[in-house]
Amino acid sequence: MNDLALRAINLTKRYGRFTALDDLCLEVPAGEVFGFLGPNGAGKSTTIRLLLGQVRPTAGRAWVFDSDAADAARAHRSLAYVPADVALWPQLTGAEILRLLACTGPGVDLAYRDELVQRFALDTSRPARAYSTGNRQKVALVAAFATRAPLLVLDEPTSGLDPLMEREFRIAVAEARDRGQTVFLSSHQLAEVEAVCDRVAILRAGRLVEIATIEQLRGLHRAEVTVSYVGAPPPGLELVPGVDTVEQVSPGRLRFSLIGPPAPALRALAAAEVTALAIREPNLEEIFLDYYGAAKSTR
Numbered sequence: 001m002n003d004l005a006l007r008a009i010n011l012t013k014r015y016g017r018f019t020a021l022d023d024l025c026l027e028v029p030a031g032e033v034f035g036f037l038g039p040n041g042a043g044k045s046t047t048i049r050l051l052l053g054q055v056r057p058t059a060g061r062a063w064v065f066d067s068d069a070a071d072a073a074r075a076h077r078s079l080a081y082v083p084a085d086v087a088l089w090p091q092l093t094g095a096e097i098l099r100l101l102a103c104t105g106p107g108v109d110l111a112y113r114d115e116l117v118q119r120f121a122l123d124t125s126r127p128a129r130a131y132s133t134g135n136r137q138k139v140a141l142v143a144a145f146a147t148r149a150p151l152l153v154l155d156e157p158t159s160g161l162d163p164l165m166e167r168e169f170r171i172a173v174a175e176a177r178d179r180g181q182t183v184f185l186s187s188h189q190l191a192e193v194e195a196v197c198d199r200v201a202i203l204r205a206g207r208l209v210e211i212a213t214i215e216q217l218r219g220l221h222r223a224e225v226t227v228s229y230v231g232a233p234p235p236g237l238e239l240v241p242g243v244d245t246v247e248q249v250s251p252g253r254l255r256f257s258l259i260g261p262p263a264p265a266l267r268a269l270a271a272a273e274v275t276a277l278a279i280r281e282p283n284l285e286e287i288f289l290d291y292y293g294a295a296k297s298t299r
């Protein structure tokens with residue numbers, strides 16, 4: 001099987017004169033847990049629909065392993081999909097739905113499925129019409145995680161789950177990774193993406209603005225440094241490359257923001273009698289807001 005689970009080349013979708021997705025180039029290696037982020041309307045669902053072969057690209061192409069994404073019947077043999085709005089057969093019970101879904105995919109680990117039903121505290125004896133949004137989501141997640149499909153495409157999969165179930169979700173993603181499955185996770189839950197993903201892509205107004213590991217993203221964004229010292233403050237700190245907004249928070253205490261490697265700033269600090277130093281790296285939410293803040297006016 002191909003080493004790439006997903007590949008998009010110049011993938012573009014226009015609706016009339018409006019460009020929902022613009023020239024997306026993306027590669028997701030098999031076995032990776034990949035986060036797909038973007039504000040509302042950025043083009044995440046459009047991308048997923050293109051990857052699933054549900055809409056045709058205006059330009060470009062996409063592949064799921066060796067299959068052209070447009071050949072949905074073939075491509076879907078190697079993936080399981082959890083949509084953002086899970087719709088189930090209202091008259092069937094959870095158990096009947098899980099049995100039905102098991103017949104459609106590339107095979108199911110039944111023992112693991114039963115374990116997931118317990119872990120997600122899902123009452124499978126009830127008809128789907130009686131399920132809450134979160135319970136419908138659980139049925140779809142249990143069905144997806146229990147398949148042996150090499151690729152799991154999850155579109156906002158935890159929006160209806162409570163924190164305990166979110167925790168189960170994170171564990172299930174880690175187990176999928178351990179089995180060698182690839183996970184493509186579109187999410188608004190930035191802490192979740194930060195916790196489970198190897199790499200993330202950030203989409204803004206239909207364009208890919210960043211694709212990197214969380215560590216790399218942190219390196220591109222501001223860390224907040226707080227330094228305590230006795231005697232004279234470190235001289236010339238504001239002139240050091242990467243240092244910005246130096247602020248005296250109290251006598252003997254400075255705070256500044258730092259982008260890039262800390263070595264030049266540390267050399268400058270060495271000139272003072274530093275008694276304490278704290279570097280707080282940005283979390284994914286702050287990184288995302290950096291991009292999002294700059295994007296507000298563009299769509």
Ligand SMILES: Nc1ncnc2c1ncn2[C@@H]1O[C@H](COP(=O)(O)OP(=O)(O)OP(=O)(O)O)[C@@H](O)[C@H]1O
Pocket residue numbers: 015018019020038039040041042043044045046047
């Ligand atoms: N069938 C369509 N016809 C016209 N415009 C569309 C169509 N589908 C999507 N769009 C537009 O394309 C843009 C991207 O939509 P998309 O649903 O991909 O965003 P998203 O990132 O998934 O957003 P959300 O996080 O809100 O789900 C939006 O501005 C949307 O209005």
